[in-house]
Amino acid sequence: METITKKEFTITVYTENQVGLLNRIAIIFSRRKLNIDSLNTSPSEVDSIHRFNIVITETEDVIRKVTRQLEKQVEVLKVYYNTNDDIIWQELALYKVPTDVIAEKVSVERLLRQYGARAVVIRSDYTVFETTGHREETDALVEVLREYGLIEFVRSARIAIIKASDGFHTKINEFENQQPGEQVFENEYLNNGQKVFTM
Amino acid sequence: METLEIKNEQSTQTITTATQNISGSEILLKGLIAEGVETIFGYPGGAIMPIYDALYDYTDKLKHILVRHEQGATHAAQGYARTSGRVGVVFATSGPGATNLITGIADAQIDSTPMVCITGQVFAHLLGTDAFQETDVINITTPITKWNYQVTDASEIAEVLAKAFYIARTGRPGPVVIDITKNAQIQKIDFSGYTKCDHIRSYRPKPIIRTNYIEQAAALINSAQKPFILFGQGILLGNAEKEFKAFVEKTGIPAAWTIMGVGAIPTNHPLNVGMLGMHGNNGPNVLTNECDVLIAIGMRFDDRVTGRLDKYAKQAKVIHLDIDPAEIDKNVKTTVPVWGDCKETLPLLTQLVDEKKHDNWLAKFRALNQIEIDELITPELHPQTGELTMGEVIHQLNLLTKGDAIIVTDVGQHQMVACRYAKFNNTRSNITSGGLGTMGFALPAAIGAKFGAQDKTVVAVIGDGGFQMTIQELGTIMQSGIDVKIIILNNQFLGMVRQWQELFNDRRYSFVDITSPDFVAVAKGYYIEAQKVSEREKLVDALTAMLNHKGSYLLEVMVTKENNVFPMVPQGCSVSEIRLK
Incomplete structure (x- = not known):
């Protein structure tokens, strides 16, 4: 029954670096009217291979179908989806606060230390702090800083590393060698949710 | 049964010789020739002029068919691809030329038809400036x-061209668009030769075959008391007709088809139990909800096939053979997925299954189909009085063509009637717009179908509505001199919508009353021989005259205005709730 409750999934997509691919990936979600919570694109450990991190709150059933449709795209090499238990993730946040407030109030400095914030820029009129962490952590500091005249706030998309992953170096060799890559799919009947299906 | 021998283009590496200082346009044409292309369907315009200029010197090797609207080019290329098993090729200019391709590309995508569309584009330095006839073709497509x-x-x-052909024809086939800016068409470079593509690292055309799933599937099949096969176009696309026939005959399992899969085994094969889905046959629809093992081969459980999903074959274990992993579990939960090319997986499965007969089970299909024959088919195909029916036209056509013609249909009532009643001895003989349901498909598709199978009789069966959507392609027939037989089944209505309005909207006939021009006069205006028939006693003679005529011929048949296509699985109902009236 777990497949019908919505939860947060992080999808990792390994792709070629190609113009237009972002659109090809995005429309697979928009076609099903799925809202993307966050999307990040970055290089990977392998030259020329890009990776997308897409965060989405949905049922596992839908996520599995979307994953397969993503992987079907010609320039997509591999797609994984994971729950928050399977991954290490971080988000970066920037906060712009008036410098005079911070300079005058000791309590602010204590707060910033408590939240692990670091000053990026200090000017006479404002100071920009950064924190990294999970959503709740970066959000919590926003709430606190609001009282001290928070001028501007921005948060990055989630970036995530899969705990069980060995990276893409060996995978890419399989693709280069014309050998079909390993593909993990689940099937209720044969394995009761265990990852045994490979192709 | 005859199986078309499809050229195996996959492994041969064709390399044309290096040439110094030639234009991008000429490289494109050399590439097309290297890919074995002989026929192109297209329409020139500003942004593709350099390619057309180069084509002027290549008309001995590349036959270009000038259509009357770019949509016609895509459907013709689809018809060509579907009868020949080769990649259909389309040329169109930028802007409106490219946007006119959209319907055909969408149709090819949903029906997995291999097609390469080349569109001209404005100069690269003008991209994004709203230049004349600029449109963002890549993002639109x-x-x-x-x-x-x-x-x-x-x-x-x-x-890019080599990749395009490789992608279009391998794995689950589909349409590819290459948009070429005008400067690239004109630019001269030293050309080092054309190499066919046989590998793209990010693209897996075929999943690896897992023998333990084949074993699991075979075990399920061998233990089944009431197994049932559903087959689709995957068998045609995989050229696996022989392998499929061997599997069906060894297992003795009743097999039913989707409209895209008809002809994979002949219509009159003793184990062929008929058509699936909304207007399919009684036996296969009812017994879908009684079988114990459902074996789906190269089909995708479209909603027109399954009806209401939560009441679809819930009692059955499902084995799904498909080349596209995204199809597994998409609509129907699979018990055993058999990923792979069915040309490879079917023989492996056939080896492991027991030779059996399922006479009692097969008799159930026959009994249910007999009810349909008595109540519905006989009156439809052999009416003694009243106006002509669509079914009797198809029936008489069968008797004359003996199941060897290629039948191209449009979309609507006539399509369902033609698919239900046309007999097919051969594979790749039913050309229709299955997934997208594109009215206007048949006339241009028939042109392409004939180019793809020139030794066959090609008969387009079209309704009075759909015919008027691409009527201008009569001009293409006139100019190319191609021999296509056209039957218009004229019921003076947009019949399928009218049927639904009658059944579900209290006969509120909202804008389905369509008037037509004098089709015979229109055809004759295009110098195409034509005739109109409305009496039963003249039908056979009219059909014979059409088939015997050298060259294209249009036969307009006036049929009953308010006939309904039955059986019918109403929308939202289970397949076993199929209505015979």
Whole structure:
């Protein structure tokens, strides 16, 4: 029954670096009217291979179908989806606060230390702090800083590393060698949710 | 049964010789020739003029069919691809030329038809400036193509074209768009030769075959008391007709088809139990909800096939053979997925299954189908009085063509009637718009179908509505001199919508009353021989005259205005709730 409750999934997509691919990936979600919570694109450990991190709150059933449709795209090499238990993730946040407030109030400095914030820029009129962490952590500091005249706030998309992953170096060799890559799919009947299906 | 021998283009590496200082346009044409292309369907315009200029010197090797609207070019290329098993090729200019391709590309995508569309584009330095006839073809076509790419430099053309053909024809086939800016068409470079593509690292055309799933599937089949096969176009696309026939005959399992899969085994094969889905046969629909093992081969459980999903074959274990992993579990939960090319997986499965007969089970299909024959089919095919019916026209056509013709249909009532009643001895003989349901498909598709199978009789069966959507392609027939037989089944209505309005909207006939021109006069205006028939006693003679005529011929048949297509699985109902009236 777990497949019908919505939860947060992080999808990792390994792709070629190609113009237009972002659109090809995005429309697979928009076609099903799925809202993307966050999307990040970055290089990977392998030259020329890009990776997308897409965060989405949905049922596992839908996520599995979307994953397969993503992987079907010609320039997509591999797609994984994971729950928050399977991954290490971080988000970066920037906060712009008036410098005079911070300079005058000791309590602010204590707060910033408590939240692990670091000053990026200090000017006479404002100071920009950064924190990294999970959503709740970066959000919590926003709430606190609001009282001290928070001028501007921005948060990055989630970036995530899969705990069980060995990276893409060996995978890419399989693709280069014309050998079909390993593909993990689940099937209720044969394995009761265990990852045994490979192709 | 005859199986078309499809050229195996996959492994041969064709390399044309290096040439110095030639244009991107010429490289494109050399590439097309290297890919074995003989026929192109297209329409020139400003942004593709350099390619057409180069084509002027290549008309001995490349036959270009000038259509009357770019949509017609895509459907013709689809018809060509579907009868020949080769990749259909389309040329169109930028802007409106390219946007006119959209319907055909979407149709090819949903029906997995291999097609390469080359569109001209404005100069690269004008991209994004709202230049004359500029449109963002790549982004418009992204959701409806298997792959697309914009070329802005002549040096990319050969490699991109090779990739395009490889992607279009391998794995689950589909349409590819290459958009080439005008500067790249004109630009001259030293061309090092054309190499066919046989590997793209990010693209897996075929999943690896897992023998333990084949074993699991075989075990399920061997233990089944009431197994049932559903087959689709995957068998045609995989050229696996022989392998499929061997599997069906060894297992003795009743097999039913989707409209895209008809002809994979002959219509009159003793184990062929008929058509699936909304207007399919009684036996296969009812017994879908009684079988114990459902074996789906190269089909995708479209909603027109399954009806209400939560009441679809819930009692059955499902084995799904498909080349596209995204199809597994998409609509129907699979018990055993058999990923792979069915040309390879079917023989492996056939080895492991027991030779059996399922006479009692097969008799159930026959009994249910007999009810349909008595109550519905006989009166439809053999009426003694009243106006002509669509069914009797198809029936008489069967008797004359003996199941060897290629039947191209449009969309609507006549399509369902033609698919239900046409007999097919051969594979790749039923050309129709299955997934997208594109009215206007048949006339241009028939042109392409004939180019793809020139030794066959091609009969387009079209309704009075759909015919008027692409009526201008009569001009293409006139100019190309191609021999296509056209039957218009004229019921003076947009019949399928009218049927639904009658059944579900209290006969509130909202805008389905369509008037037609004098089709015979229109055809004659295009110098195409034509005749109109409305009496039963003249029907056979009229059909014979059409078939015996040398060259194209249009036969307009006036049929009953308010006939309904039955059986019918009403929308939202289970397949076993099929209505015979």
